[in-house]
Amino acid sequence: MGCFKCCLSEERISRKSLKKSIKEYNDARTLASFANISFKTDSSRKRYIAEEIRQIGKGNISADIFTFRDLNTATKNFNHENLIGEGGFGRVYKGIIQKTNQVVAVKQLDRNGFQGNREFLVEVLMLSLLHHPNLVSLVGYCADGDQRILVYEYMINGSLEDHLLELAPDKKPLDWNTRMKIAEGAARGLEYLHESANPPVIYRDFKASNVLLDENFNPKLSDFGLAKLGPTGDKTHVSTRVMGTYGYCAPEYALTGQLTAKSDVYSFGVVFLELITGRRVIDNSRPSEEQNLVSWATPLFKDRRKFTLMADPLLQGNYPLKGLYQALAVAAMCLQEEASTRPLMSDVVTALEFLAVHNDAAEERAVDDDDIKKPCPDSDSD
Known part of the structure; x- marks a missing residue:
């Protein structure tokens, strides 16, 4: 030392x-209960992603839920001209949410990639329950059908x-x-x-x-x-x-x-x-x-x-x-x-x-x- x-x-x-507990939600046990959740696929129950988020988040999830149509409009049909990033996870597009006129980054996860339902759930829950000036803000998400899309604040640089x-x-x-x-x-x-x-x-x-x-x-x-x-x-x-x-x-x-x-x-x-x-x-x-x-x-x-x-x-x-x-x-x-x-x-x-x-x-x-x-x-x- x-x-x-x-x-x-x-x-x-x-x-x-x-050392204070996270202010944004009253019950700190919400995140603690998340630790015990199994994300293994249970085909017999076929629970929807949105239902998983609702139950695990216990009502503390503030992120908006978007339809695929909403985000298709926001990114002009996921136009290549709006592409701002690409990696193993999928592609990121710049978009504008019509209702609020907010500029956002839209990450469309690769449905054939490793980042499946578990990683999607982790991202939504982590960024919904944890808030800090040095963590990116989650605006919302889309789980229509087999689409897994995350919407973040847009970081211009x-x-x-x-x-x-x-x-x-x-x-x-x-x-x-x-x-x-x-x-x-x-x-x-x-x-x-x-x-x-x-x-x-x-x-x-x-x-x-x-x-x-x-x-x-x-x-x-x-x-x-x-x-x-x-x-x-x-x-x-x-x-x-x-x-x-x-x-x-x-x-x-x-x-x-x-x-x-x-x-x-x-x-x-x-x-x-x-x-x-x-x-x-x-x-x-x-x-x-x-x-x-x-x-x-x-x-x-x-x-x-x-x-x-x-x-x-x-x-x-x-x-x-x-x-x-x-x-x-x-x-x-x-x-x-x-x-x-x-x-x-x-x-x-x-x-x-x-x-x-x-x-x-x-x-x-x-x-x-x-x-x-x-x-x-x-x-x-x-």
Whole structure:
């Protein structure tokens, strides 16, 4: 924990207010009861998705229910000109809800893909029962026939991946302050899931493409189809099949299927390292020794003289050197091989708050050697 303290202020910021039960619904047991629901198909009952949501949500689901016709109209017959994203889950279209004139993002799940009824239900319930400025808002959903469609608030700046890892020639690279702002906001979203939700929620699919950005580049986590309710009582982990995206999964989860909140902390460390370096976690276009971002960075963490080699060249040196050191210290701690030595997300948020406060753009690049300690990957953060 010693090297991680270099990123924390002397007076630890109290986080008691973040321990409160979710305000948006009166009975916190709603989410707890969700933990015991089996999503295995029961063909004998043939229960409709809407009925499942009504019963599990116990009347607390505020999302609108749209017909397929509503969303067909909103997206102009799912016109390709309105397509704003595409992945293994299906396609996302920009649309306008006629009744309210609200601009939305309409995600039409691939009926042949892995994301079936279970993931659809998880997404609707999670985003209906959990509310935070750094989580994307669910406007509504459609479950007509075999259609599974989710409707979100529209995020005008797309995903972090669009601005960091797939930068179009006409786009300016993110500056250092914006990168730290995005990191802090995303960390707050994870902190809320881990430490305010009751029971806690493990996001399980934290990556750059799932961090959406509004007009002011405030980040919001999206895609909750793989989220799991965390361990409760004396349980230390949730055992589940390994899901997520290669490169972002924590090593212990990938090997054993044992999922904890510290698995999300590792994934955050990967994305934070992407923010600092401008490199993809897996990039086969690079030399073999640089294709895996974490493997490339791990030895560099141990030599502060090489820290500047890790900064994104697109920053052109426009970053505070001390801020770079501190950011890499946070990333190194999140990427610890042993889950128990990684910090809590509340510690990460505190460190990033400290980093933002002291991230003076006028700071000179020359920094006293005694001002900051280099990351120490073998230290214990608990």
